Amino acid sequence: MELVERAEQEISLKQILMECGAGKGAVALLDGPGGSGKTELLHRAAEHARRCGGVVLRAGCSRAESALPYGVLGQLLYSVPAAEGPIGRLEELYRRLSAEAAAADTADGAATAAAAVPIGPERALLLNEVAAAFLELAESSLVFIGIDSIRHADPHSLDCLLYLVRRTGSARVMIVLTDDTVAQAGRSHFRTELLDQPHTRRVPLEPLTESQVAALLAGRLDQSDAERLAPEFHAVSGGSLLLLRALLDDHEAGGGVRTEGYGRAVLRQLGRLDEPVAAVARALTVLGSAEAPDRLARLAGVDHGVVESALRTLESVGLVDGLVLRHGIARQAILDDLPAPERTALRLAAAELLYEQGCPAQDIALLLTKVDAPSGDWSVDVLLEAAEQELLAGRTHRAVAALEAALRARAGSDVVHAAIESRLVQVRRLFDPATAEHHLTALTAAARSGDLDPAHTLDLVRQLLWQGRSAEAGELLDRLRETHLEPHSEVAALLEDTEKWLAWTHPTLARRTHRPAAGAEQRQHPGRPRTAPLRRPVAVLADALVNGRAHEAVDQAYQVLKDRGPTYDIAWPEEPALLALGVLLCTDSPDVTAWSDRLLQEGHTPYSPTWTGLLSATRAEAALRLGDLTAAVEHAHQALNHISPNAWGVAVGAPLGSLVLATVRMGHYDEAGAHLTRAVPKPMFDTRYGLHYLHARGQYHLATGHHHAALADFLACGDRMRAWGIDVPGIVPWRTSAAEAWLELGNREQAARLAYDQLGRPGTNGARARAAALRVLAVGGPVARRPQMLSEALDLYERCGDRYEQIRILADLGEAYHELGDNRRARTHIRRARHLVALCGAAPLSEGLLSFPDDPEDPSATPGAPAGDGALLTGSERRVAALAVGGYTNREIAAKLFITPSTVEQHLTRVYRKLGVRCRKDLPVELSTSVVEVVVGQEA
Structure with missing residues (x-):
């Protein structure tokens, strides 16, 4: 060269x-x-x-x-x-x-x-x-x-x-x-x-300048590449010819800074230096910076003046830039060149020095996490403090490393060790629950031997239940129930909250005791201390869901969602918000999707893929209840991608059930069948999540003509819900689904019995449950009575905003009017259903509607609304009417058009008067031709 x-x-x-x-x-x-x-x-x-x-x-x-x-x-x-x-x-x-x-x-x-x-x-x-x-x-x-x-x-x-x-x-x-x-x-x-x-x-011979570096590179590279790489090469090498040639070799060997070239050149440079200078370099690799020269001198074992001279030398040979090494590969090469015992001793000495000088716990923990066995009680205290601070900063992986290092230290008693491992499990569950599983056996043994305190034991119960280890969880629960706890202590309150949460999610393990009426939390013992702000709502909301009183807990649910901040107790991070969203789902609140989207978009600290996956699963269920099948599939896939299916444990039934049900309704039966072939944990069927999976599987069987298999799945849901004491319509509508299967099998009597049973159940004052029962009774009853019941069901589904069910009701109404000879009304409802199908994406329903006879020459205008009367509407009235025909609720129309619900009602009243109709289901379907443009325009 x-x-x-x-x-x-x-x-x-x-x-x-x-x-x-x-x-x-x-x-x-x-x-x-x-x-x-x-x-x-x-x-x-x-x-x-x-x-x-x-x-x-x-x-x-x-x-x-x-x-x-x-x-x-x-x-x-x-x-x-x-x-x-x-x-x-x-x-x-x-x-x-x-x-x-x-x-x-x-x-x-x-x-x-x-x-x-x-x-x-x-x-x-x-x-x-x-x-x-x-x-x-x-x-x-x-x-x-x-x-x-x-x-x-x-x-x-x-x-x-x-x-x-x-x-x-x-x-x-x-x-x-x-x-x-x-x-x-x-x-x-x-x-x-x-x-x-x-x-x-x-x-x-001074270090090379950037232009000299470019000239050097031009001898072996294209001129354009030489000019492009010169600034980076100069910054990494400091103008050292030895390091530059190593970087050039690395570049030609595959690009990037490599240990084989640049790293070895760094060691060659270091080997040429005097021992005090090399000692300073090694100390600098551990401390990371020379901003505290006295600290660097103590760790290197040299005088303060030697440090200044050594830093000048290291900078002259291209290893140091100011107070830090120029590249991470240089640091790694110097550390790797040290024998393992010397490297460990140097890191421990640096950590102890930082501790003596009162440095931040995170900086000390970075050193302690890189040694096999930190020593001393002080190191455990530092690592635990650092773990909490890293969590608050959102650096979950660093928190895990700190807790693992604290475990390796084996300082303190077995009780301390078990507490550390319990905290590690909590943190691991945030981003990958599967990695927490191998700790559970040791923690269970610690709980059995009394080395795990009751609060941590309750958290362990939840972790065991997530992994499907219900037998061990039940054993620990029985031990806690038999333990004499202070009646008004925090642990006693937490156990009571856990019992109520179990009744909703894992009812086979719940203690069958008298459940307090709604509002009982307001009448707690005056001497009982307040529990953590996000634990008490878990019991309140779960109790309301179990007893079919979700409508009484709506205000509490909104309060939980509003109070939820960017940081939260990781011992029970997601349950309050998930239960609050569950209450909104069970009450058909139109705000559930908005709240789900808001929580998904928030920057949570610490970031938790587990929490995001659970939220996405809830968002998928909310989309299903609105008939937005595309969104349901998208969010269900996102839920399963945030954490691996194996890491989902028994909770996989929620996103998988939504995914199967959405694909079934879209007519993608092969895809739904493939999802059902996924292996799921057997204990899932003893949880609420298993109900969603069973119900979705039943719908798949029903859609593919396996009516007996569908009936068996629906009745299995019912058997479980009755045995568990959570037989409320807000979970899965097993009665009306089983009734549909009976109708397909020709047994109208059994179908009617199930529908009437649902109408008589407590908590069936919601629109969705009543509408489903009315549809079953109408379809299985005399044709003369169908329009009245179906119209009421349509109004109820419109109130819920469920477009999929609206399509089914409209199709049933079209068929009923056709059998009654009122073809004009039949065509009106069928055309409206066809329009909603385009928004919903339900292919099987679309095929059924296309097969319905239609007379293109027969005007489809509603009585009292001659063709062309739509021109009498103002632009605002037509936009409101178009969205109303599209199946949107008044609240949704108000949100899309940025007006108040009362304004929507006023516009609709004027529309009804101008067109001479009585309600939204009588609006001419032609008004909906601009609904897509309205929606897209408003959302843009």
Whole structure:
């Protein structure tokens, strides 16, 4: 490779050599940091001198030979073939000098390798003879003497070199030395005297500039690539030629900064430095920054002044930029080069030093998490504090690392160890519940032995239930129930809340006790302390859902959703909001989708894929209840993608059930069947989540003509719900679904019995449950009674905003009117249903509607609304009417058009009057032709 980056220095050396050939001796000191190209320049100068016919003598100094007297002089002499004359005389003088040095060391009792050696009369005469022999050699030919890394030369050779330098001003002798600008400790006398000679020239080699880096890269890369990469290469290397060449090799080997190239070059640079400088570098890799020089000095075991000098040296060789290492690979390479015990000891020493100086717990934990076994109670305290702070900052993985390190420390009692592991399980569950499972066995054993406190045991119960380990959870629950707890303690309140939550989600484990009436939480014992703000609502909302009183808890649900902030107790993070959304779902609240979307868009701290997955599952169920099948599939897929299906545990029944039901309603039966082939945990069927799965599977069987299998699934839902004491319509409508299966099997009596049973159930005052029962009774009853019941059911489904069920009712109404001979009304309802199908995406319903007979010549205008009367409506009235025909509720219309619900009612009243109709189901379907444009325009 051409030394384009050192062309100026190379030309200077050639010029000096020419002057030496004319009898003007010179000394060139190539002065620059390690890796700056000094050795390469020295080699090229020596080769040029050899081509010019000169005698070339070379030596390379090393730290290992710095204690060998006259070691450098010996290398110079042995670098040329043995010969008579001056060379032979030099060899003889070398042997005499070596013997003299050995004798002097023996007399002193110790060698003085690193110190200046006093020169006595005998040595002075010998050194003078050595210089004379070199000068005699220069009389016949040019003599080139090159010594690399002069800073490692032995003191005896340096004295000899100074004797020669003083006498070469008019001789054909060129001496080229390489040295470091920095790290001159112990050599100031030599450098001072050397540079004081009038024929000594210092040739500095500074780190390369960015333009010089670009020129270097252009020698091996395209010009455009060289210019593009030059800034990055310059920033990573600091202009060091050694590091630049390593980076270039890495780039050609595949790109990026690699350990094989750049990392090894870093170690080469470090190996050339003195031990105090290397110690500072190693300490810097552990501390990460040199912003506290005293801390760096203590960890490296050097004086404060040495740190400043070492940092200058490290910066000059391209390893440090200001107060930090230039690249993470440099840090990793230096650490990996240390033996494992030394690396661990260095990190522990750094952590203890930071702890003594009161540094933040997170900084100390970063060191402790990288050692196998942190020691001392103080380290556990630091790691636990750091874990909580990392959680608040949203760095969940760092919190996990801190808790795992605290576990490895094994400090404190078994109770402390169990508490730490319990906290670790809580944190792991936030982002991957499957990774928490392998801790559960140890925690269960700790709970059995009494090493886990009751609060943590209750949390363990929830983790076991998530994983389907209901037997172990039940055992621990029984132990807690038998434990004598302080009646008004926090643990007793938490146990009571858990019991009510179990009755809703895992009813097979719930204790069958008297459930307090709604509002009982307001009449709690005056001495009982208030529980955590997000635990008490769990019991209130779950109790309302279990007892079919969700409508009484709506205000509480809204309050929970409003109070939920970006941070929350990770021991029970998602249940309050999920139960609140469940209350809104069971009461057909139009706000459930808006709240779900708001919670999904919030920046939660800490971020939890588990929480996001559960929210997406709820959002999918909400979309199903609105007949938005596309959104239901999308959100169900998102739920299953946030965390792996295996990590879902028994809760997988919720998103999987919504996904199956949505794909069935869209007519994608093969896809739904594929989802049903997924393995699900058997304990899921003992939970509420299993009900959603069973109901969806039954709908799949019903849609594919397997009516007996469908009936079996629906009745299985009913058997479970009755046995568990949660037989309320808000979970799954098993009675009306089973009634539909009976109708398909031709048993209208059984279907009617189930429908009437649902109408008589407590909690069936909701619109959806009543509408479903009315439809079953209408379809299975006399045709003359169908329009009345179906019309009422349609009004109820319109109130819920469920477009899918509206389509079914409209299709039933069209068929009923057709059988009654009122084809005009039949066509009106069928056309309206066809329009809603386009918004809903329910292919099977669309096929049934297309098969319905239609007479295109027969006007479909509603009585009292001749064709063209739509022109009497104002723009605002037509937009409201179009959305009303599209199946939107008054509240949804108000939200889309940015007006109040009362304004919507006023517009509809005027529309009814102008068109001469009584209600929205009599609105002409032609008004809906612009509904899509209205919706898109408003949402845009």
